[in-house]
Amino acid sequence: MSPHHGAPAPASCLFVNPAAPRRAGFQRDCGALFAQLRVADGAESASELLAQQPADLLVLDLERFEIGIDLAALGQLVAQRAGAPVLVLCPFTNARWLPALMAHGPLDYAIGPFGPGEPQPQVAARLAQGFTGAPAPGPVEVELASLLAVRSEAQQALAEADDSIRFGERLCVALQGWPGVLHAAMFQLHEGGDLRLEAQHGAAGLDLAAILGRAERLLQSPLRHAFPGLLAAASGEPALLDALDKAGEPELAQALHARGVQMVLGVPIPASGPGAPRGSLCLLFGHARPFSRAELGAFADLAQLAAFGLRMAEMMRESEELLGRVTQLATLDALTGVANRRHGEYLLEQEIKRARRYRLPLALIAFDIDRFRNINDAYGHPVGDVALRTVADTVRALLRSSDALVRSGGEEFQVIAPHTSAIDGLKLAEKLRAAIEQAEIPGCDHLTVSLGVAQLGELENGDSLAVRVNAALARAKRAGRNCVELAMQ
Template sequence: MPQQAAPPGPTTGLFVNPAAARRAGFEAVCGDQFARLDLADSAEAALATPDLPGVGLLVIDLDRFDPELDHAGLARLVAARAGAPTFVLCPFANARWLPALMACGPVEYAIAPLDGEALRAALAARLAAGPTPLAAPSPRERALDGLQALRARVRAALGEGEELAALAERLCQALCGWPGVAHAALFYLQPGGDLQLQAQHGERNLNLAKVLGRADRLLQSPLRHAFPGLLAAAANTIVLLDDLDKSGEPRLADALRGHGIKLVLALPIPSGGPGTARGSLCLLLREARLFSRDELDALAEIADLAAVALRIADMNREGEAMLVRVTHLSTLDALTGIANRRQGERLLEGEIKRARRYKVPMALIAFDIDRFKDVNDRYGHPVGDLVLRAVADAARKLVRASDVLVRSGGEEFQVIAPHTSAIDGLKMAEKLRSAIEVTAMPGVDRVTVSLGVAQLGEHESADSLTVRVNAALARAKRAGRNCVELAMG
């Protein structure tokens, strides 16, 4: 339908956008709402406008402007207004413009995209507000006490220093205490991984994992360009969706609207590095509304606090993982990857106590590589190392899950075998001998092993058991090698 003619507006206007088509479109849709409307293609051109502070309303359409390249110029433009109002049309997917420009002067905004009718309505409401709409305290400004309370709740939630999941859950609970917030979520970029829904709290029947179709690998989600929580983390920007249909995803809009959600605001959690975000905080509100500079600044501060707390939680988690890894490595033989002598002694003591407690048998098998010194002397130590690995690998394939394979010395090994009698130990030792004898050894023709087997005595210590099994191993060596001997009681 053709637009109805409107009488010229009572004020002058200046519209700024770098695209000629958008300038022409704004003039066609809204030109009749001004007594006179000037157009500018850049902040520099607008700054050259005569009597800029006297222009009734400055309208900046942020579409096509780059936050990195154009911020300084637009900031000077807002500041040059000397307190006169500026009206900003801000894309929902790049709302980080708002707090930056609000810091330079009185700024009100509408979230784009807007069709012609919605744009005229937003502009008419702004023009009807008069020349000093921000002079009187607004309901938002009167809610500063609420912001202070929100900050206090968040600091308390983040101050306990627990592990990541608990910290994220407490933060979402604190954010839900802000009036109007129906649901809060924290999206977190896993170290070396992808974005995941770390925590959420609020409306009982609202599960964002169901709305988004997944809870992890969210940077691969088809909704990453539309849902503010994903977009804020991926693009490292504030995202403000004040009309769910602006997302361009009808199913997403309907799903959120079905839970009474009318507005979604997401803020990136800074990572400390350029161009990246650690994740995002996502607030789902029951009513569409405008946000003041104080509110956006407070939320940005909360995102910064979350970044610090998450970084500490990550450091704690990494420290614990490193400790586990160091502890694990300290129990392994570096060459073969099996338990080292110290770990073997500790585990042997434990298995002896368990065998006595439950009155079950336990056997210890000791074996070493026959004439291993000749291998090193003839082929060199690098080949000797390969032989040690091959013997350990062959033995590892034969031992049971409950058994422990230990490198107890240079070419010496043990198998701690719980629930194993002397006869069963002999059978296991013979299988080891046969398997190693036919195993292809890198760099040599073949190797053999000699083995001793001992069953734990009723009152025997680990030292005594080890002495007996080593004596049996020595007898196997004297018997011609490549054989098994049972320890004497």
């Protein structure tokens, strides 16, 4: 940053702070340090003053500024300086300003609080030593910046941790940002001990599945002892191949050399507890080089992050399975596997709304098993349970995918039949009656059912439709059972 140490001190200064007392205090305390000192209450007025006349030094006093409101404007002001000296007076309670502003350009800073007269020694010291801003990054800083960038990208991959494949793909994209990496891959151990190539990203034409000869059952691969990614997943120890011929597999070395690979690193992804690793991360480099301690530590940290992401994906999958099971318990009848009464009421309301919207017919069929109590009394409740399941299975086999079967009571059922008129509902009900009459019931004689059919009226709701269809069912019972009755409008 210019001017460097030993250069003439800035002759003009522009001080920026939104509070008038702070501006007046800086003019009083530091005015003698400059041939010209101007003040501004914000980024916009400061930009206008700089456009009229440049200043050798810009001083940003962050007291009273809000980072959520003022960062963009102040950052643009720093960027417009294009390397000219900037001094930031930063409260110690809000140091997050510093990296946020440094992202826009180089600057020097002094940490407050600053009372009356206090900024003067800080500014005078900076004037005496010259404004150097951020020093040119050395090898250590460059390495650190690379590590932080890859780690940041890898952490963002956790946003995809609801799915292990998407997470792996995002993580491989992040890992490919490591200096010298041509290709990155993630291997995951699945149930049954099957190691699979979960994700990869990098150089065009470099496909590890093709090089290894397979993408699954990789622990049975003949290259499991030679390729670092497989070796790390199998042994739980990092594996580094800095010269490809050291693996003793000439064909593997030739295939990697042909794709520009000179070095391969495999890092195990640790398990949550004792046991085999979850898999491994594998990095393929275009040049062989030694790693620093920081880099090796960063590889281990990234493997730990991968373990965390895979565990999150596993927990999400377990949660979805549990939610599905809870939903099933809440909506299905445990004995027959059809919709229970509560869920049936919901389904009926949904179909009524759909029928109203698209002006389509909707039929409701209600039926129950004739003299079902006699079956329980004569053969026992286990046989009665078998009879209920047999009836449900027989009916489901005859229904369309759009129809819904509901167990509405002990031996009572309903069929919700969309796109079905009263006449078609009668035909369907008769088909069901005949099929149930012919069904074989293990442990007892044949049984019959009585049925009622109703078509949804133009202004009817679910409750009145159910009342009408149940009245039709009652008439079928009075008519001698094993028959179908159509509900009256």
